[in-house]
Amino acid sequence: MNRQKQPEAGGKKPMNKVNFGRKVSSVHSHVGYLEPWPFYEAAEPISPMDRAPQTTEELLAFMDCKGIEKSLVMPNYGVPKQEQPFSHNQLVVKMAKEGGGRVAGALWVSGLSQNKQRNEEAFTLLDEPGIRALKMSYLLGGTPNPKKWDQETTVLHERIFAEARERNFPIHFHTGSGGSSDITEYFELIKRYGKENKIHLVHMGGGTSGHIRLITHWQELMEGGYQIYVDSSWAIGFGPRRLLQEIDKTGIGVDRFLFGCDEPWSDFESEFWKIQGVAVSDEIKERVFWLNAEEQYFH
Numbered sequence: 001m002n003r004q005k006q007p008e009a010g011g012k013k014p015m016n017k018v019n020f021g022r023k024v025s026s027v028h029s030h031v032g033y034l035e036p037w038p039f040y041e042a043a044e045p046i047s048p049m050d051r052a053p054q055t056t057e058e059l060l061a062f063m064d065c066k067g068i069e070k071s072l073v074m075p076n077y078g079v080p081k082q083e084q085p086f087s088h089n090q091l092v093v094k095m096a097k098e099g100g101g102r103v104a105g106a107l108w109v110s111g112l113s114q115n116k117q118r119n120e121e122a123f124t125l126l127d128e129p130g131i132r133a134l135k136m137s138y139l140l141g142g143t144p145n146p147k148k149w150d151q152e153t154t155v156l157h158e159r160i161f162a163e164a165r166e167r168n169f170p171i172h173f174h175t176g177s178g179g180s181s182d183i184t185e186y187f188e189l190i191k192r193y194g195k196e197n198k199i200h201l202v203h204m205g206g207g208t209s210g211h212i213r214l215i216t217h218w219q220e221l222m223e224g225g226y227q228i229y230v231d232s233s234w235a236i237g238f239g240p241r242r243l244l245q246e247i248d249k250t251g252i253g254v255d256r257f258l259f260g261c262d263e264p265w266s267d268f269e270s271e272f273w274k275i276q277g278v279a280v281s282d283e284i285k286e287r288v289f290w291l292n293a294e295e296q297y298f299h
């Protein structure tokens with residue numbers, strides 16, 4: 001396992017203990033060390049966030065501190081090295097195994113041809129206890145739009161989708177407005193695979209335009225039989241508010257909205273209040289905060 005201990009990483013700093021008085025499970029947070037990197041104009045390597053758990057003990061301590069009952073965890077990523085997130089798959093397996101039923105894992109896979117062999121290694125871990133999902137992001141290259149894939153890329157994706165389907169695993173996809181993570185690119189992927197595969201759109205479509213497009217198509221996607229799931233991490237307030245109120249009114253997709261804190265990139269506290277502060281029934285909040293997660297990942 002590639003585990004480098006650095007003073008600025010891992011849950012060593014004191015954390016604010018919070019208790020918001022309700023049951024919460026998170027289906028999106030990251031684990032494992034991420035090296036500082038000279039991002040953008042940074043003259044020196046920097047680490048934008050500093051508390052991803054590196055051991056099961058640190059993960060459980062973090063969860064206890066924040067009052068999180070159960071967590072779906074996945075590799076930390078963000079530096080432009082293809083092998084980096086793959087290097088944390090073993091850690092995810094270990095945490096899912098040691099987490100005493102409170103931890104499930106999502107394994108990192110990639111649709112880029114250079115990662116073919118790395119995917120094969122990840123596939124060998126799919127049936128480890130507590131592994132319940134796959135995680136992909138096009139921030140490290142490629143596009144979710146199948147119309148833009150070459151033959152080799154198509155074959156790689158087909159394999160990933162087949163492995164997920166066989167186990168009824170959702171695939172988590174990073175969304176963000178513009179570029180390769182834009183939801184308009186994902187709509188093509190959803191059209192092709194979304195009826196057979198569970199597609200989890202992280203960040204609720206990604207930014208203002210992504211939220212509006214997702215909400216616009218929500219009802220037809222649900223009624224069309226597409227297995228779309230979302231979490232509201234990084235979402236702009238109006239997005240989750242509007243979608244939750246719509247769900248509260250119609251009941252459409254009540255099992256598809258889940259809570260994800262996206263620690264350590266986002267923060268548990270603000271993500272919690274983004275949902276808690278919305279004027280919808282407590283029944284909806286119970287679903288979002290833990291019940292949907294329970295059905296999807298911890299049954």
Ligand SMILES: [Zn+2]
Nearest residue numbers: 028030262265
């Ligand atoms: Zn994330």
